[in-house]
Amino acid sequence: MPDQRSITATLLITCRDQKGLVASVSEFLYRHDGNIIHADQHTDAAASMTPGQEEGVFVQRVEWELDGFALTPEEIAPAFQPIAERFGMRWSLRFSDYTPRLALFVSKLPHCLYDLLARWRMGEFRADIPLIISNHEDHQPIADSFGVSYYCFEIEHETKEIQEQKIVRLLEEHAVDVIVLARYMQVLGEAFVARYPGRIINIHHSFLPAFAGARPYHHAHERGVKLIGATAHYVTTELDQGPIIAQDVVQVSHRDSVPDLVRKGRDLEKLVLARALDLHLRNRVVVYGNKTVVFD
């Protein structure tokens, strides 16, 4: 789907709920002749920017065309800064002609890897994928067939920290923005995770918080559930506890053995991970507390 629209700018804003927020932002854009193509906001009355204080959180996404806008891309942030300061905003500004750089991490099961590479090749994502990282040699041929570099780092308990440091160096060399754990079955260390806050997306093969941890399909089979799920979330230092971006489920029955659950789950995993990555890359996701606002 080639994007034929002009280049756009997107503001993602989080702050304490206050009167005048929407008016100030829209007035700012109007004053500079901005043509808004998407604007959405959310107020969570029960949430708080300052732990311990009840105040309400305001989250906004606004996207407008640069074509005809009175400010150049470089001028926007400085011009907006006073408004941000006045309301105490946490904010970021993104441009649609920036191409984020992804690293895909994978272990033994390549279905998500294949799916993301094929989508990328067909132009579904605006992104570059300079490298794939794995703890197994197996998928070198897949990487080759898509023309992506493949690096293998075997992870043992005692080598993990040092290996992850090497991985970080590699990611920095390749200027990676976003890490996608496409069925990467190693738990990342705290130092690693802390380096990429809100920038590591994982797919977990259950409907979290049910069946967190290892072997969710076995546990689902044992419990006799009638639906199985998949969950894409940002990785935080607590395993399978990060902010959820997307979830979906599929019907199962007593007829489904564990291998059947694995088979049905694979399709869910691909779909849910791709959906989450797409939302992230189109700047549709804002994290606050341990939750996401998804402006879709």
Add this chain to the structure above:
Amino acid sequence: MPDQRSITATLLITCRDQKGLVASVSEFLYRHDGNIIHADQHTDAAASMTPGQEEGVFVQRVEWELDGFALTPEEIAPAFQPIAERFGMRWSLRFSDYTPRLALFVSKLPHCLYDLLARWRMGEFRADIPLIISNHEDHQPIADSFGVSYYCFEIEHETKEIQEQKIVRLLEEHAVDVIVLARYMQVLGEAFVARYPGRIINIHHSFLPAFAGARPYHHAHERGVKLIGATAHYVTTELDQGPIIAQDVVQVSHRDSVPDLVRKGRDLEKLVLARALDLHLRNRVVVYGNKTVVFD
């Protein structure tokens, strides 16, 4: 769910897409100290307010608390009028303490009727239901048990027009705002429909536009579909062609006979009709052209 928030006002706006719309409306509210609790907008670049012209349509919903607002309810419309005129808006203003009055129409199958009455009794809808209209005597006891008046108008081809005129008079006596066709199997005449534009909600027991018209479950069974659906839509003079408010589907298989489809479909019909009515009553639906924008 008793609503514990203060009374709110809601503006529903449709007009030609222009710069400054969002800014003007939000500035208007900010200037009068409005605390916005929901704001959403939609631009359909391919649609048009003026048939034959390509221009884009802008639709907005904004809801704010009257508590603390500088204008009284009576002052809002006159104060907003200049903005509306400047942009050529089609608009309406609703207050959350207004209780709309519903008439439920039903023929032989009472599942939607039962469902709506029970929801109403439990306080799910903010509405009064002064009367039920049917072309059969059967459901008088249901009406009695919920304390609602029941009127029966037998409809024959030659008596239809005169009977519908009587129904209109009855609806006017009861000051009815919204008509819900809860499996009412008579096609309403053009004069009747024209009297209630965007105010008659029907449930059709198929996934429109598939299986429009009579006996959709029989046709679905014959075609061997793997899903059946239900569609809630506003009634227009073209049968089953009005703007769609809500749709849903459920899986079926070769095991399902026509009575099974009817049984599974009943649950869908109840759910989809109730969802559409709820959206309508909470002023979440805006019609433009033959479509709806649903701000949910």
Add this chain to the structure above:
Amino acid sequence: MPDQRSITATLLITCRDQKGLVASVSEFLYRHDGNIIHADQHTDAAASMTPGQEEGVFVQRVEWELDGFALTPEEIAPAFQPIAERFGMRWSLRFSDYTPRLALFVSKLPHCLYDLLARWRMGEFRADIPLIISNHEDHQPIADSFGVSYYCFEIEHETKEIQEQKIVRLLEEHAVDVIVLARYMQVLGEAFVARYPGRIINIHHSFLPAFAGARPYHHAHERGVKLIGATAHYVTTELDQGPIIAQDVVQVSHRDSVPDLVRKGRDLEKLVLARALDLHLRNRVVVYGNKTVVFD
């Protein structure tokens, strides 16, 4: 949907997986001129009838018309007994003209109660509902409007056992077969539960095993899930751990407050509980281990 078919008999069989099971049962029916209208079986290779032994479990459901069958209803069980003994079957025989007797239990929220009573009144379930039991007085008027007796037993920690004994006596007087916990918020005592194995159906307002226990919608909101669920299960002595009969989910988003989750969840609860009860009453559910086989 009045059932126009002739009376049927249904055999539900569970035993160790062995060769010749299907052949023996179908030969038995064929020999007596049985016209099978539904037959389904399931083999769970990983399960076991004898704890600790790996052997595989076989579960079968077969339903045939009594019209034209060579045995009278009374003769069937004795004639089948030798086959059952030969294979070591746990089995039961049901006739479609038997009308099971239900007790509905409810606490404060009546949406499931209303839904089940309306379905019953419309003839969706083949069942009698002689009584409703509650720990609150509130729903007497609903019971009255459907002509069902209403009994209130206030439950305090210290009175629970004695109250439940009184309830048991009442259930026995009314010859109740199946107990439906239609949002009954008291945990039943072990003695009570033990009396009705596989005959108490509960609706839990989450996608089990996620959010077992109290206040699941609050926990779901806190965790920021993108789907909420409902689970109908047989009650066992472990809270929310019994065999699952039916589950479903619905999409939610950051826009949904806890009251919104409650509202959306209500519809799920009604649907999932009604589906589970319908499956149970049509003899479609077989429990083995802590799971169900649902022959739908």
Add this chain to the structure above:
Amino acid sequence: MPDQRSITATLLITCRDQKGLVASVSEFLYRHDGNIIHADQHTDAAASMTPGQEEGVFVQRVEWELDGFALTPEEIAPAFQPIAERFGMRWSLRFSDYTPRLALFVSKLPHCLYDLLARWRMGEFRADIPLIISNHEDHQPIADSFGVSYYCFEIEHETKEIQEQKIVRLLEEHAVDVIVLARYMQVLGEAFVARYPGRIINIHHSFLPAFAGARPYHHAHERGVKLIGATAHYVTTELDQGPIIAQDVVQVSHRDSVPDLVRKGRDLEKLVLARALDLHLRNRVVVYGNKTVVFD
């Protein structure tokens, strides 16, 4: 998912509904020591094997292990023949160690092609894919990267018949069993279709029978539907009218432009086509009349 079970045989049977069918088939298997691992049947009382006669149709699928079976694969069909003749069965016998040969047809959009090739490469399907056929040169590189031959046949109105004859010759050379139209946008000629009854699977990008024919996403957008669908079906000489194997839908809203529908639809198309092909290859689908029985 490597299949670790022993080789199995599967009987697919269709005939006029008669007493003794299940007993005879299960007795046949039991007599030869067959270990049944799946058996399912379906009776459609309203259908007919002989047009114009009301009689009921019986469809059965039974799968058993060859390991321990008293007959060799070659002996099974002759041994079963007398039973088939006695009941007037239309039947087929399949062995799980047979590897069907697929041809994938594709036009401009390669998402289904990519998806099927990746699944095949990961071993999800038991099949060989000797060739891809297209009416465009574009996807040669994809074919190369998966090591599959690629043949391009440009189709013009006047060359269609002759080109399809060439394609048939090619399919015969490659001993192709099943043709998968993976978004192949040419209507196949009658002669071609007649050659492969029940062996051409198409994915149509709508919820049939809604939006049959060209540009379904445009029509869906115009109609303002709230769900879009995809349908996998066997190809017959009537366009988009063949027996449906699988269908699914996904929610859309007013926010979704035609390109958004195309994007969301792509994922559905991949999923539904892969599901249908998988069911077909595992001998789970039986066609009768213009419908399928799917034994899943």
